[in-house]
Amino acid sequence: xxxxxxxxxxxxxxxxxxxxxxxxxxxxxxxxxxxxxxxxxxxxxxxxxxxxxxxxxxxxxxxxxxxxxxxxxxxxxxxxxxxxxxxxxxxxxxxxxxxxxxxxxxxxxxxxxxxxxxxxxxxxxxxxxxxxxxxxxxxxxxxxxxxxxxxxxxxxxxxxxxxxxxxxxxxxxxxxxxxxxxxxxxxxxxxxxxxxxxxxxxxxxxxxxxxxxxxxxxxxxxxxxxxxxxxxxxxxxxxxxxxxxxxxxxxxxxxxxxxxxxxxxxxxxxxxxx
Amino acid sequence: xxxxxxxxxxxxxxxxxxxxxxxxxxxxxxxxxxxxxxxxxxxxxxxxxxxxxxxxxxxxxxxxxxxxxxxxxxxxxxxxxxxxxxxxxxxxxxxxxxxxxxxxxxxxxxxxxxxxxxxxxxxxxxxxxxxxxxxxxxxxxxxxxxxxxxxxxxxxxxxxxxxxxxxxxxxxxxxxxxxxxxxxxxxx
Numbered sequence: 001x002x003x004x005x006x007x008x009x010x011x012x013x014x015x016x017x018x019x020x021x022x023x024x025x026x027x028x029x030x031x032x033x034x035x036x037x038x039x040x041x042x043x044x045x046x047x048x049x050x051x052x053x054x055x056x057x058x059x060x061x062x063x064x065x066x067x068x069x070x071x072x073x074x075x076x077x078x079x080x081x082x083x084x085x086x087x088x089x090x091x092x093x094x095x096x097x098x099x100x101x102x103x104x105x106x107x108x109x110x111x112x113x114x115x116x117x118x119x120x121x122x123x124x125x126x127x128x129x130x131x132x133x134x135x136x137x138x139x140x141x142x143x144x145x146x147x148x149x150x151x152x153x154x155x156x157x158x159x160x161x162x163x164x165x166x167x168x169x170x171x172x173x174x175x176x177x178x179x180x181x182x183x184x185x186x187x188x189x190x191x192x193x194x195x196x197x198x199x200x201x202x203x204x205x206x207x208x209x210x211x212x213x214x215x216x217x218x219x220x221x222x223x224x225x226x227x228x229x230x231x232x233x234x235x236x237x238x239x240x241x242x243x244x245x246x247x248x249x250x251x252x253x254x255x256x257x258x259x260x261x262x263x264x265x266x267x268x269x270x271x272x273x274x
Numbered sequence: 275x276x277x278x279x280x281x282x283x284x285x286x287x288x289x290x291x292x293x294x295x296x297x298x299x300x301x302x303x304x305x306x307x308x309x310x311x312x313x314x315x316x317x318x319x320x321x322x323x324x325x326x327x328x329x330x331x332x333x334x335x336x337x338x339x340x341x342x343x344x345x346x347x348x349x350x351x352x353x354x355x356x357x358x359x360x361x362x363x364x365x366x367x368x369x370x371x372x373x374x375x376x377x378x379x380x381x382x383x384x385x386x387x388x389x390x391x392x393x394x395x396x397x398x399x400x401x402x403x404x405x406x407x408x409x410x411x412x413x414x415x416x417x418x419x420x421x422x423x424x425x426x427x428x429x430x431x432x433x434x435x436x437x438x439x440x441x442x443x444x445x446x447x448x449x450x451x452x453x454x455x456x457x458x459x460x461x462x
Contacts, residue, residue: 029339029365031357031385036369074370215368218338218354225339247338247351247366 009049010034016053021063023137024200025070027224033070040069064140071138073215075112076154077119077171078161080246083214084120085166086266091241092124095209101130104208104235106199107216108134111145115174116162117212118188123168127191133205135197146194148184155182200224204234211236215245226253233258238273277419277459278361278393279305279342281386283379283409285312285401287429289321292399294449295456296347297328304460306342307331308356308364308386310377312401315353322349338366350377357385373405383409392417395459397452398444399423401433407440419459420444421452 010033011026018024025033037049046052056062078084095101103121105114114134121127136142150158155171162171175182197205199216211232217225232242233255242259244267250256259269284291288311299307311321319335326333329347336348336356341363348364350356355377359365372378383396383406396413398406400423414420422444425431438444447455 029357029359029367031359031365031388032367032369034388035357035381035385073368075368218366218368222339245368247354249337252339 006049007034009053010037013037013049013053013056016057017063017066020057022201023063023067024198027200027221028070029219029221032219036069040066067138068140071109071136072141073109075109075215076161077112077116077150077158078165078167079112079116079214080266081161081164081166083165083243083246083266083268084116085164086263086268087117087210087243088120088124088166090263091210091268092120092126094239094241095126096124098209099129101126101209102133102207103130103210103212104133104135104205106135106197106211106213106232108136108145108194109138109141110150111148112150112158113212113214114145114192115148115184115188116165118192119162119167119171119174120165122174122188130191132189132192133195133208134192135195135205137196137198139196142194142196146189148189149181150184152177152180152182199228199231204231206235207237208235208240209237210241210243212243214243215248217244217248222252226255229253230255230258233271236271238271240271242269242271243267244269276393277305277395279358279386279390280307280395280397280456281382281413282307282309282397282399283311283383283401283406283433284309284399285375285379285403285405285430285433287400288312289324290429291423291449292325293328295397295453296325296333297330298450298453298457299329299331299347300457301330301345303331303345303457305344307347308336308350308358308382309347310350310356310379310382312375312377312403312405313352315376319349319352325349336364336366338364340364350382352377355381357381358389359385361389373403375403375405379406380409384412387412387416387418390416390418394418395421395456397421397423397456398434398437399449400428400430402430403433404436406433407436410437410441410444414441414443421455422446423452424448
């Protein structure tokens with residue numbers, strides 16, 4: 001089967017977005033990005049992707065909405081509680097030995113993973129010595145992460161996850177309920193730097209002790225996954241830790257030998273000190 | 275037309291229904307088989323182990339960006355959508371639920387239809403929701419072959435009924451007939 005017109009249009013749209021706005025989705029996993037673009041097209045009432053491309057190029061107000069379609073992930077706090085339990089029980093004892101710590105939440109989206117880690121670090125008495133870096137390419141997502149406000153109807157799940165992850169105390173120690181929203185404590189993000197950063201086009205962050213980047217790599221093709229794994233290798237201090245999503249793997253990466261498996265079943269790796 | 279891939283979706287009662295199809299597929303079955311079963315997000319994937327014991331084909335949980343191998347049965351992992359990335363590989367995503375499900379049958383079927391066109395066979399089995407209906411229509415529109423378990427023989431008929439309503443061209447069959455039909459479509 002030859003390339004369909006729709007596939008050609010999608011490629012052209014991604015090229016246009018890159019050339020005009022410098023957001024590079026060209027190496028995102030194609031099946032997923034196609035679904036999202038077709039959803040956007042339907043929702044916005046365009047007859048074709050080409051028509052949408054024209055609108056995106058000529059009307060700058062469309063780009064932020066397109067970014068929301070292409071990037072925003074709905075996540076959970078303490079998603080996969082066993083991952084956070086492994087961080088708490090196996091990684092934290094190593095982190096305690098450092099006088100100061102740097103933690104990078106790459107592709108932080110609305111901040112669920114960031115607040116989970118901030119709460120975990122607070123509970124383990126590491127918050128004072130830690131600087132968190134929360135990065136994303138989507139300015140709206142960064143704003144939401146900075147606000148730390150989640151619908152109250154999601155809190156029951158977050159609370160259960162937190163408990164299963166071995167959390168001390170109650171999640172409710174860390175937020176205030178306000179009508180139908182839970183507002184997480186400012187103290188949790190006092191030592192967080194929120195920053196626009198692209199895993200696709202930007203450079204490494206220095207000397208991290210922990211990078212947590214879960215369910216971001218699956219949205220990338222193998223080539224881009226490879227670049228990002230290399231970037232993480234460069235950004236980690238020797239002996240630093242990398243946590244990825246439960247269905248992600250470094251196995252196929254050309255940079256796999258930079259890392260050793262630390263907690264295999266939770267996809268927590270350690271930067272080799274070679 | 276030669277078949278290059280099979281996709282199957284099942285929900286309530288699905289394990290039993292699949293037990294009447296998958297173990298019957300002969301060694302050397304010349305296409306990959308991708309399966310979405312609605313399962314609770316936090317359970318370990320017991321399906322792989324269960325069917326590995328029953329089937330002559332290799333059975334595994336689908337991995338992100340994994341190359342497709344003929345004669346292999348791939349189950350979607352719990353709490354991830356399974357997508358066909360290209361005609362030769364799979365992908366996973368943690369996008370929001372579709373039809374309240376992750377994995378969703380529609381996501382697998384629509385992306386498979388896109389990748390395989392008329393060289394795809396899709397099967398909707400028993401279930402208590404409407405997932406798979408849109409996806410099956412996409413398979414038919416791309417020229418693929420659509421099979422639906424006879425709702426009268428399904429443990430729960432809602433899902434096959436919805437699929438038949440959305441995709442009238444689909445062939446309604448009993449479970450044993452579906453297995454035979456898949457084998458008959460394979461190039462020899």
